[in-house]
Amino acid sequence: MANYPISLPLYQRISRKNTIPRTVELIILFLLFSLLVYRLLSLTNHGITWLLAFFCESWFTFVWLLTVNTKWNQVDYKTHPDRLLQWAPELPPVDMFVTTADPVLEPPIITVNTVLSLLAVDYPAHKLACYVSDDGVSPLTFYSLVEASKFAKLWVPFCKKYNIHVRAPFRYFSGKPLLSQDVSLEFQQEWRKMKDEYEQLSQKIEDAAKRSVLYDFTNEFAIFSNIKRKNHPTIIKVIWENKEAESSGLPHLVYISREKHPKHPHHFKAGAMNVLTRVSGVMTNAPFMLNIDCDMFVNNPQIVLHAMCLLLGVKNERDSAFVQSPQKFYDGLKDDPYGNQFVVLYEYLLHGIVGIQGPLYGGTGCFHRRKVIYGLSPDDKDIIGKLGDEDYLQKQYGNSKVFTKSAAQTLSGLDGKTASPHLWSSVEAANIVADCGYEYGTSWGIKVGWIHGSTVEDLLTGLTIHKRGWRSAYCSLDPPEFLGCAPTSGPATMTQQKRWATGLLEILVSSRSPIFATLYEKLEFRQCLAYMWILVWALRSIPELCYAALPAYCIITNSHFLPKVQEPAILIHVALFVIYVQSIHPIRIPSDRPINPCMVEQSENVEGNQHDCMVIWNVKCYTQAPRIIRGNI
Ligand SMILES: O=c1ccn([C@@H]2O[C@H](COP(=O)(O)OP(=O)(O)O[C@H]3O[C@H](CO)[C@@H](O)[C@H](O)[C@H]3O)[C@@H](O)[C@H]2O)c(=O)[nH]1
Numbered sequence: 001m002a003n004y005p006i007s008l009p010l011y012q013r014i015s016r017k018n019t020i021p022r023t024v025e026l027i028i029l030f031l032l033f034s035l036l037v038y039r040l041l042s043l044t045n046h047g048i049t050w051l052l053a054f055f056c057e058s059w060f061t062f063v064w065l066l067t068v069n070t071k072w073n074q075v076d077y078k079t080h081p082d083r084l085l086q087w088a089p090e091l092p093p094v095d096m097f098v099t100t101a102d103p104v105l106e107p108p109i110i111t112v113n114t115v116l117s118l119l120a121v122d123y124p125a126h127k128l129a130c131y132v133s134d135d136g137v138s139p140l141t142f143y144s145l146v147e148a149s150k151f152a153k154l155w156v157p158f159c160k161k162y163n164i165h166v167r168a169p170f171r172y173f174s175g176k177p178l179l180s181q182d183v184s185l186e187f188q189q190e191w192r193k194m195k196d197e198y199e200q201l202s203q204k205i206e207d208a209a210k211r212s213v214l215y216d217f218t219n220e221f222a223i224f225s226n227i228k229r230k231n232h233p234t235i236i237k238v239i240w241e242n243k244e245a246e247s248s249g250l251p252h253l254v255y256i257s258r259e260k261h262p263k264h265p266h267h268f269k270a271g272a273m274n275v276l277t278r279v280s281g282v283m284t285n286a287p288f289m290l291n292i293d294c295d296m297f298v299n300n301p302q303i304v305l306h307a308m309c310l311l312l313g314v315k316n317e318r319d320s321a322f323v324q325s326p327q328k329f330y331d332g333l334k335d336d337p338y339g340n341q342f343v344v345l346y347e348y349l350l351h352g353i354v355g356i357q358g359p360l361y362g363g364t365g366c367f368h369r370r371k372v373i374y375g376l377s378p379d380d381k382d383i384i385g386k387l388g389d390e391d392y393l394q395k396q397y398g399n400s401k402v403f404t405k406s407a408a409q410t411l412s413g414l415d416g417k418t419a420s421p422h423l424w425s426s427v428e429a430a431n432i433v434a435d436c437g438y439e440y441g442t443s444w445g446i447k448v449g450w451i452h453g454s455t456v457e458d459l460l461t462g463l464t465i466h467k468r469g470w471r472s473a474y475c476s477l478d479p480p481e482f483l484g485c486a487p488t489s490g491p492a493t494m495t496q497q498k499r500w501a502t503g504l505l506e507i508l509v510s511s512r513s514p515i516f517a518t519l520y521e522k523l524e525f526r527q528c529l530a531y532m533w534i535l536v537w538a539l540r541s542i543p544e545l546c547y548a549a550l551p552a553y554c555i556i557t558n559s560h561f562l563p564k565v566q567e568p569a570i571l572i573h574v575a576l577f578v579i580y581v582q583s584i585h586p587i588r589i590p591s592d593r594p595i596n597p598c599m600v601e602q603s604e605n606v607e608g609n610q611h612d613c614m615v616i617w618n619v620k621c622y623t624q625a626p627r628i629i630r631g632n633i
């Protein structure tokens with residue numbers, strides 16, 4: 001990695017002052033322990049309900065210990081992209097990955113918006129490449145991306161010229177804009193043109209989805225004819241190539257549908273991410289990789305610069321193997337009845353984990369160092385010493401010479417090729433590394449890349465990085481950097497949470513558990529407890545259900561599990577227990593400051609250069625997109 005001639009720090013790490021919450025947490029812990037002691041001392045005088053209550057409360061105390069540990073050192077980061085921009089020519093390339101898997105469940109217009117918001121980020125375009133993995137091998141997705149790239153040629157310059165804040169057009173145009181008198185005529189005209197163009201693009205995609213437009217299977221769509229979703233060759237299409245390497249142009253856009261065969265496991269998202277990593281490795285090989293799910297879009301176009309502050313500004317690379325942003329969602333339901341906005345998790349617990357070994361990898365909205373994904377440990381002399389050994393490289397990374405060469409370059413710390421104007425020439429090599437059998441006998445999915453074999457491959461991949469001794473950094477901006485979709489119905493939430501909870505429990509009881517990682521590898525003890533906090537999620541339901549059923553059981557059997565004496569101390573115990581339950585499953589956000597900028601009413605003037613247009617965030621119930629009221633041109 002080149003040394004960036006930066007004198008002022010690019011970020012600050014600020015510890016939150018949380019003396020009062022800490023005191024309350026310790027008091028609760030003390031009272032929980034005293035309750036346990038009380039139960040133990042009077043165990044013989046009471047029946048089975050007493051014992052059951054004791055077991056449940058012991059579990060609650062254990063979970064509270066994990067919670068206190070996780071929340072103890074809450075940390076915020078403040079980043080300074082303005083300082084980074086002074087060295088704009090030195091900025092490193094970034095490869096951006098989008099995964100999509102099903103054109104019905106994840107409609108291509110959503111993926112298109114994600115891609116457009118990525119193509120329009122504030123970063124030199126010739127340093128960026130966007131790769132879309134389509135596990136649905138859908139000609140509709142490909143067609144939509146081709147059309148989107150044509151629209152992007154108008155959209156990206158428009159966004160940059162007027163410093164538009166929200167660069168996913170569906171969000172930008174979803175509010176009714178109030179164009180006031182002092183908006184320049186030029187802006188009004190361009191705005192209307194852009195809206196028309198976007199409507200045409202949406203219409204084209206809609207028509208294609210209804211098959212009213214048939215793809216011309218004789219040309220570039222030929223490969224999609226008669227294709228089977230679970231049995232097809234690799235399709236890689238360079239949709240757009242920034243041949244002139246213009247910083248103000250459009251980033252490269254590449255479509256990838258990896259080879260699938262019924263006899264070969266495809267490893268779901270982890271498999272798709274590994275193919276994206278290898279294909280980009282032979283095409284652009286940027287030292288940093290951003291990955292987002294197709295249902296998320298970039299909501300703050302400065303995010304790449306902010307993340308780079310945390311990746312380039314560290315004194316020791318060990319401190320930021322990856323930079324994770326929280327998952328925030330748009331169009332959430334009022335009062336979040338299903339709890340799937342995870343506000344408390346992101347606002348308190350995650351900030352606490354940030355203060356230990358760094359946030360867990362959340363699968364989306366994350367910037368990775370490529371060499372870390374390739375299995376490097378901090379100060380790794382072992383791998384570095386073997387980079388000249390072609391046999392070793394092939395055993396680890398597979399038998400593509402082009403890829404092992406690029407991997408050796410990355411691991412040795414040299415900057416990757418800058419986004420080269422020769423994408424077409426690497427398509428052949430890219431096809432080889434996207435083969436469904438490429439990973440056999442290699443370390444992919446085991447020690448290298450996204451780790452296979454879990455429905456929560458993200459947590460497992462992050463854990464594998466942390467246990468090698470890396471730390472990670474956290475980037476949370478206002479306005480939020482990425483916004484995504486959360487399920488909006490109870491059953492969908494339950495299906496998603498069941499999948500996560502099962503996957504997390506499997507990791508807890510497997511040999512990949514954080515307990516072994518702390519005992520035998522370099523996962524910090526407190527980070528292990530933080531991982532435990534999340535991994536025991538499914539188990540928590542059992543004592544919680546039992547405890548909730550105890551009062552009813554006691555009434556039916558005429559027994560009791562609470563002391564009969566009316567001692568004030570007992571009442572206090574019960575009250576504090578209620579507080580404890582409230583603090584792990586809060587109904588309201590226990591804070592006087594806004595948690596999620598999308599969830600409060602606020603006015604914000606986004607100031608920029610002289611072409612700025614003023615954006616008013618009018619998102620009282622965060623269903624509306626920002627409304628443009630004026631452009632001060
Ligand atoms: O075979 C597959 C399956 C999924 N995906 C993509 O993976 C992403 C996440 O899948 P989704 O079904 O949307 O899962 P969620 O539960 O919504 O995702 C959350 O949970 C996952 C597992 O922990 C993480 O990987 C995600 O980043 C995180 O947003 C989406 O972009 C999919 O298109 C693929 O590319 N190939």
Ligand SMILES: [Mn+2]
Pocket residue numbers: 293295
């Ligand atoms: Mn999703």
